[in-house]
Amino acid sequence: MRIPGAANFRPITSLRSILFRSDHLGALDANDAAQVRALGIRRVLDFRGVDERASAMCALPDVAVHSLAIEPTIVQTLQGLI
Numbered sequence: 001m002r003i004p005g006a007a008n009f010r011p012i013t014s015l016r017s018i019l020f021r022s023d024h025l026g027a028l029d030a031n032d033a034a035q036v037r038a039l040g041i042r043r044v045l046d047f048r049g050v051d052e053r054a055s056a057m058c059a060l061p062d063v064a065v066h067s068l069a070i071e072p073t074i075v076q077t078l079q080g081l082i
Contacts, residue, residue: 003028003035004029004032005028005032005059006027006032008021008022025059026058026059027056028059037063043064044064044066046065047068049071049073
């Protein structure tokens, strides 16, 4: 499946559910958003940092977005702890 506004969009299947993963969903046009909604997606888990999220908000208005931010500075913070 190819959705132009969501790079690397693909299914990850298990016995209980179908999960999809992709790059951010902030560049979806109306056609892209309709394709994603047609898949029955009800939730988005957004791992981007605060600044990344603010620059390209999820373009799916009827979907619950859960922020699980992994800030871009985590690598530097972990290196500092070592």
